[in-house]
Amino acid sequence: MDLGHNEVGATSAGLFTRAKRVFGDGTTRATIERDPIPRYMERGEGAYLIDVDGRRFLDLNGNFTTLIHGHGFEPVAEAVSRQIRSGSCFANPTAHELDLAELITTRVPGIDWIRFVNTGTEAVLFAVKAARAYTGRPAIAKIEGAYHGAYDWVEVSQASGPSTWGDPAEPASVPYYRGMPETVLNDVVTLRFNDVEGSVRLLEKHAHRLAAIIIDPTPSRAGLIVPEPEFVETINAMARKLGIVLIADEVLNFRQSYEGASARHGFRPDLFTLGKVIGGGLPIGAIGGSQEIMSVFGTGEKRAPLPAGGTFSANPLSMVAGLAAMSALDHAAFEHLERLGDRLRDRLSDEIAKKGAPFTVTGVASLFRIHAKRKAPRDFREALPSPAEAVIGEALTRAYAAAGVVFPNGAAACLSTPMTNADVDLVVDVFSEFLGTHSHLFESVSHEHS
Structure with a gap:
């Protein structure tokens, strides 16, 4: 049987x-x-x-x-098989990282420069640090219930519930794990998705210390909810008005269209975080955005305000797999x-x-x-x-x-x-x-x- x-x-x-x-x-x-x-x-x-x-x-x-592209996608399998015989990783750049970078920067409005890392979590981590380095401010605003990887500040209020989430008008910053430092909670402002009035009030109240607003254009774990047009315009406008860096976390939702999720829904981010589909099934993450803000990672002239390395960042296996997968995503x-x-x-x-x-x-x-x-x-x-x-x-x-x-x-x-x-x-x-x-x-x- x-x-x-x-x-x-x-x-x-x-x-x-x-x-x-x-x-x-x-x-x-x-x-x-x-x-x-x-x-x-x-x-x-x-x-x-x-x-x-x-x-x-x-x-x-x-x-x-x-x-x-599902499992065993032949263009990816062929590209990785060919590359592994030539070497899996080097302490030097390769042409493969240029190929994938040029594909993404050509495709996505708002990404002038890009840097590769190994995971979506790393991408978010460096994007938040870039916003801090650019603005000189420590705090971030994030959406209640939204998932952005395993970095203390973005984990705040990720798993809150009725007994902890507090006033609807001013959501509590709830620790994700036992022992999360109080200083982390103090530097996170929690917003509710699609709450126009509350977002305006909280962003204006905390603007003097906010480096970034991080937003998943369609928060997956928070319900896979589509943003309402008024909310999109409010977030765009408040970020510009208050000088806060807007980070679009598209690690999951970049798969929504040829140009990604922000372009689809009308968000105008300063920085993007990418991952998942851009790696063709291999580990990858990326931070991209305007030249002005991405310059904190360095321009080659002196020590960068925010150095960012990584032993396996831009490794050729992930680069060739990502290029094969993204090229087929026409x-x-x-x-x-x-x-x-x-x-x-x-x-x-x-x-x-x-x-x-x-x-x-x-x-x-x-x-x-x-x-x-x-x-x-x-x-x-x-x-x-x-x-x-x-x-x-x-x-x-x-x-x-x-x-x-x-x-x-x-x-x-x-x-x-x-x-x-x-x-x-x-x-x-x-x-x-x-x-x-x-x-x-x-x-x-x-x-x-x-």
């Missing part, structure tokens, strides 16, 4: 037993999902994954939205992803309407999230699932797994260029069946909101 997709595979179980001896909690990444243990993968083929027990899954995670590729995304969100919404189910869908381009809520959230507080909604979310992820689909719980799901209408229809069909077989769970949401 074939092993069901939701059953614990013997090979995965054996690997997890080994892992608990060396990793403490059994994994080396806190973001790994387990139900009840992690599912170990053996290989990927296009839009699909095959686990160590031989089961095949449509992949809507894409290593946290990184793999926009207008036709984005149009394909846009059509698939629109088809998926429209069909999911149709199923919700037909069944009168307490769900809504957010997202844009190749990204989407399904919320167990009747009304689309406008900010993190509205997007945070209640206990009953969280149970529904877990059940939905489990239902997808049983049908052979990897569907992230509480994070952005994504499409990839190898996907077809048939793949999208599978996602919709599983959701439709879930609505029919799990309606008993929806009553608890109605009781919570009554």
Whole structure:
């Protein structure tokens, strides 16, 4: 008898037993999902994954939205294979970093100069430091619930909740982990997404010490919410008026269009942070922006105000993989992803309407999230699932797994260029069946909101 997709595979179980001896909690990444243990993968083929027990899954995670061309993308495989024979890394620059830098600076309005690092976290870290070096101010403003990597200041209020987030008019700066220094909390102003009045008031109040406003144009973990036009213009205008550096964190959302997410939604950043898709599946991060602000990293004439090195920064493997992936992300590729995304969100919404189910869908381009809520959230507080909604979310992820689909719980799901209408229809069909077989769970949401 074939092993069901939701059953614990013997090979995965054996690997997890080994892992608990060396990793403490059994994994080396806190973001790994387990139900009840992690599912170990053996290989990927296009839009699909095959686990160590031989089961095949449509992949809507894409290593946290990184793999926009799916798994085993031949141009990337060929470029990396060719480069590894020539050398994996050097203490010298290569032409490959120029090729990728020229592609990005040519494509993205607002990026004159760029620097490569190894992760999205590093990109954010250096962007914040660049804003401080440029303005001489210490503090930053960030969006409540937004994720920007593992750097103390941007982790503030990342995981706050009803018991800690404070006054809606002036959100508290909430520590992310036990022992976070009080000095960090004092230098972070927390804003609510799409809150025009509150953002104006708080930015004006703290302008004298604010170096940067860091914003994800479509905050993923905070609900994958699209910014409202008035909010976009307010953030743009306040940054200019108050001399605050506006940082657009597009590590995840750069995949929204040929020119990225800021261009799509109207943000006018001074600095950008990039990662994920620009590396073709290899580790990468980048900071880019205007020559004036990027000059803090140095112009070659004297010691830089903000030196930035990194043993593996701009390593040739990541550079050639990124160039191959980005070269293939042409207008036709984005149009394909846009059509698939629109088809998926429209069909999911149709199923919700037909069944009168307490769900809504957010997202844009190749990204989407399904919320167990009747009304689309406008900010993190509205997007945070209640206990009953969280149970529904877990059940939905489990239902997808049983049908052979990897569907992230509480994070952005994504499409990839190898996907077809048939793949999208599978996602919709599983959701439709879930609505029919799990309606008993929806009553608890109605009781919570009554």
